[in-house]
Amino acid sequence: MRILFLTPYPVGQAPSQRFRFEQYLAILQQHGHAYRVAPFLDDATWRILYKPGQTIRKALGILSGFGRRLGHLLAAPAYDFIFIHREAAPLGPPVIEWLLANVLRKRIIYDFDDAIWLANTSEANKIAAKLKWHHKVNSICRWAYKNSCGNEYLATYARQFNPHTVVNPTTIDTEHLHNQVRDQLAPGPLVIGWTGTHSTLKYLRPLVPVLAQLEAEGLDFEFRVISNQPPDFDQALRSLRFVPWQKATEIADLLTFHVGLMPLEDDPWAKGKCAFKALQYMALGIPALVSPVGMNTEVVQHDVNGYICRESADWLCYLRALLTDASHRQRMGQAARITIEQHYSVASNTHNFLKLFA
Numbered sequence: 001m002r003i004l005f006l007t008p009y010p011v012g013q014a015p016s017q018r019f020r021f022e023q024y025l026a027i028l029q030q031h032g033h034a035y036r037v038a039p040f041l042d043d044a045t046w047r048i049l050y051k052p053g054q055t056i057r058k059a060l061g062i063l064s065g066f067g068r069r070l071g072h073l074l075a076a077p078a079y080d081f082i083f084i085h086r087e088a089a090p091l092g093p094p095v096i097e098w099l100l101a102n103v104l105r106k107r108i109i110y111d112f113d114d115a116i117w118l119a120n121t122s123e124a125n126k127i128a129a130k131l132k133w134h135h136k137v138n139s140i141c142r143w144a145y146k147n148s149c150g151n152e153y154l155a156t157y158a159r160q161f162n163p164h165t166v167v168n169p170t171t172i173d174t175e176h177l178h179n180q181v182r183d184q185l186a187p188g189p190l191v192i193g194w195t196g197t198h199s200t201l202k203y204l205r206p207l208v209p210v211l212a213q214l215e216a217e218g219l220d221f222e223f224r225v226i227s228n229q230p231p232d233f234d235q236a237l238r239s240l241r242f243v244p245w246q247k248a249t250e251i252a253d254l255l256t257f258h259v260g261l262m263p264l265e266d267d268p269w270a271k272g273k274c275a276f277k278a279l280q281y282m283a284l285g286i287p288a289l290v291s292p293v294g295m296n297t298e299v300v301q302h303d304v305n306g307y308i309c310r311e312s313a314d315w316l317c318y319l320r321a322l323l324t325d326a327s328h329r330q331r332m333g334q335a336a337r338i339t340i341e342q343h344y345s346v347a348s349n350t351h352n353f354l355k356l357f358a
Helices: 016-021 022-030 042-046 056-079 095-103 134-141 152-158 198-216 246-256 277-283 312-323 325-345 346-357
Strands: 001-006 034-039 081-085 107-112 144-147 166-167 188-195 221-227 240-244 259-262 288-290 306-309
Touching: 001 056, 001 134, 016 022, 016 081, 022 034, 022 081, 022 346, 034 056, 034 095, 042 056, 056 095, 095 107, 095 134, 107 134, 144 152, 152 166, 166 346, 188 246, 188 312, 198 221, 259 277, 259 312, 277 288, 277 325, 288 312, 306 312, 312 325
Parallel strands: 001 034, 001 081, 081 107, 107 144, 144 166, 188 221, 188 259, 221 240, 259 288, 288 306
Antiparallel strands: none
């Protein structure tokens, strides 16, 4: 088969692309399939997209993306499947998807891992958000040959429009990337960690008083935040250390964690989250503390491979317990790694992914 991947971002840059389909590209080749990845944004536009200013350069980059999409549309007849991750274009109605499905009669695999039918506006995207055309998602779901959804909440939405919908979880490559395990018994400073983009830093704010309380109790730890932008908390934390995210050091930076955090707000957007932070921590043998939102409660088994924290007292209690007991962290970390290998790894999900093209 020949498969055309229409993606928002350049290859190797965005976590959603890397962990939902890019890590399966070599496997597709091994099974005799050919593919082409066709990003909407070029590398230069991607590098400035979420930075302030440079509005003209961003606009020109997006216009260039529409030009590239026209070329991709002309090339589409040569492909057996069109795999669309999130959307063919970031702005406007789903014209490209409509042409692919209804004029060219192509089999579309429509893949998404967030509740993208909802507006999720931040300072960085508030202008573009007015042009996003969020309600196009239901139309694309209807036109698709199959919908590939990151969790059951997303799949339930898609099935309203198309019964040919499957859960295809975000997965971790435990053989080639997340292929190390944190030694929780090794000496060294304790690290509570969080990783994510600027858009999810807001979820950390309710935990600042919890971390301040642990500092006040005299516990010696570092709170390490890995992101593309530093956090801006109202309350100062002496334990805070910001580490800029870099692809080259991604795994090494995560391996400094002893405990990983994934707080969320219980709202419709967060329900669509696919527990990606928790998956990354757990694959490296790091217990995850998570909010009971979205897919978190499927991935984390309370008091087995991590903790589900419903209120501030829970975060405080379980962080304290893990920081003060290395053997407890080690047992939980080992259980977490096994969970990922058995249920959320590339190896365990390969058959499910390949079935999308059946």
